[in-house]
Amino acid sequence: MNYKKIKLKPKKEESLKRFHPWIFSGAVQQKDASLQEGEVVNVYTAADEFIAVGHYQIGSIEVRVLSFEQEEINSEFWEKRLSVALNLRKAIGLLSPENNSYRLVHGEGDGLPGLIIDVYAETAVIQSHSVGMHESRMAICEALKVVLGDGLKNIYYKSETTLPFKANLGAENDYLYGGKEVNDVAIENGLKFYPDWVKGQKTGFFVDQRDNRALLERYSKGSSVLNMFCYTGGFSFYAMRGGAELVHSVDSSSKAIMLTNKNVELNFPDDNRHEAFAEDAFKFLGSIKGDKYDLIVLDPPAFAKHRGAIKNALQGYKRLNAVAFDKVAPGGIVFTFSCSQVISKDAFRLAVFSAAAMSGRRVRILHQLSQPADHPINIYHPEGEYLKGLVLYVE
Numbered sequence: 001m002n003y004k005k006i007k008l009k010p011k012k013e014e015s016l017k018r019f020h021p022w023i024f025s026g027a028v029q030q031k032d033a034s035l036q037e038g039e040v041v042n043v044y045t046a047a048d049e050f051i052a053v054g055h056y057q058i059g060s061i062e063v064r065v066l067s068f069e070q071e072e073i074n075s076e077f078w079e080k081r082l083s084v085a086l087n088l089r090k091a092i093g094l095l096s097p098e099n100n101s102y103r104l105v106h107g108e109g110d111g112l113p114g115l116i117i118d119v120y121a122e123t124a125v126i127q128s129h130s131v132g133m134h135e136s137r138m139a140i141c142e143a144l145k146v147v148l149g150d151g152l153k154n155i156y157y158k159s160e161t162t163l164p165f166k167a168n169l170g171a172e173n174d175y176l177y178g179g180k181e182v183n184d185v186a187i188e189n190g191l192k193f194y195p196d197w198v199k200g201q202k203t204g205f206f207v208d209q210r211d212n213r214a215l216l217e218r219y220s221k222g223s224s225v226l227n228m229f230c231y232t233g234g235f236s237f238y239a240m241r242g243g244a245e246l247v248h249s250v251d252s253s254s255k256a257i258m259l260t261n262k263n264v265e266l267n268f269p270d271d272n273r274h275e276a277f278a279e280d281a282f283k284f285l286g287s288i289k290g291d292k293y294d295l296i297v298l299d300p301p302a303f304a305k306h307r308g309a310i311k312n313a314l315q316g317y318k319r320l321n322a323v324a325f326d327k328v329a330p331g332g333i334v335f336t337f338s339c340s341q342v343i344s345k346d347a348f349r350l351a352v353f354s355a356a357a358m359s360g361r362r363v364r365i366l367h368q369l370s371q372p373a374d375h376p377i378n379i380y381h382p383e384g385e386y387l388k389g390l391v392l393y394v395e
């Protein structure tokens with residue numbers, strides 16, 4: 001194709017030969033002077049051999065690779081990639097009357113760097129993390145209609161907070177298709193919820209905790225459950241279905257508490273086992289009596305959003321987990337998570353270990369959790385691994 005050109009410095013094609021999808025600015029020898037952020041570019045080695053085609057961007061990552069083959073980025077390309085992604089979700093059994101919410105595209109994990117698509121019943125929510133994906137949004141929208149077919153009634157575009165800069169790209173949050181009569185109830189493992197893609201966080205619901213919520217359900221029977229950082233209450237309504245005796249949900253955002261109450265009510269109307277509190281997590285945990293809860297969930301927001309914040313974040317995880325270990329009843333269980341991409345599994349485990357040691361309790365690891373299969377990790381791009389969790393038995 002006649003795309004503009006980027007030429008790499010000698011030997012800088014090595015990581016691309018191993019299919020790593022990013023090209024850093026330090027690897028670039030030459031580029032077309034008229035190149036605009038978001039444009040599709042062809043990338044060549046120093047010896048002038050084609051090596052990749054991708055979206056050009058300004059910053060430390062200059063190209064996010066769309067293909068290692070010389071091909072045109074057209075409707076056929078988008079349809080092909082989206083149908084590969086959909087087939088994977090079908091193969092892992094995610095689409096059924098019991099479950100119509102799933103992540104269709106997980107960025108690099110689906111060969112589409114900078115693109116997230118979550119599906120909630122009849123609505124797909126597209127989120128761009130690069131200008132290239134932003135500029136391709138209408139093409140992606142058309143391809144989505146072809147690939148998802150009649151089941152798709154609305155496409156909402158939500159990239160106001162995820163695009164790399166706020167240079168008035170325009171139309172960052174809007175319906176690209178449908179939007180008139182929206183069915184706003186989706187189903188996850190047979191439980192109903194209202195995803196709020198317009199006002200909620202991210203695309204409106206955290207689909208990445210689906211499997212971990214199902215595990216929690218298995219441990220809930222007869223328990224008093226405390227769901228910290230509940231957001232829209234996912235873990236809470238699973239615990240209720242699992243037979244918990246009491247479920248308390250806590251989030252500092254009163255909007256989140258409202259959504260939690262709505263979702264609990266949708267599944268368990270007039271069920272007085274549940275109560276939700278709009279309060280700071282540390283304050284709430286500090287004020288509760290020990291032994292009150294047999295099961296505590298800690299699913300805080302990413303404490304480290306970049307490498308510079310790792311040290312403080314680890315302190316934060318340690319402090320938070322230490323309070324949970326202090327408070328959980330003997331023989332209790334703690335589900336603890338970190339969704340910070342820059343915190344490794346080992347570093348997180350070490351923080352939890354330190355917290356356990358501080359509390360002096362005997363703690364055993366029952367499960368090591370991660371992100372679900374609709375958030376696949378491209379083996380050539382380990383940076384795509386972000387969610388980790390531990391299920392701990394506290395004597």
Ligand code: SAH
Binds near residue numbers: 206
């Ligand atoms: N467990 C949730 C997702 C959690 S997202 C789920 O399954 O969907 C993290 C949540 O932490 C957000 O809803 C945010 O409002 C909340 N939060 C952030 N800081 C907090 C604090 N200091 N105390 C309590 N909640 C907090």
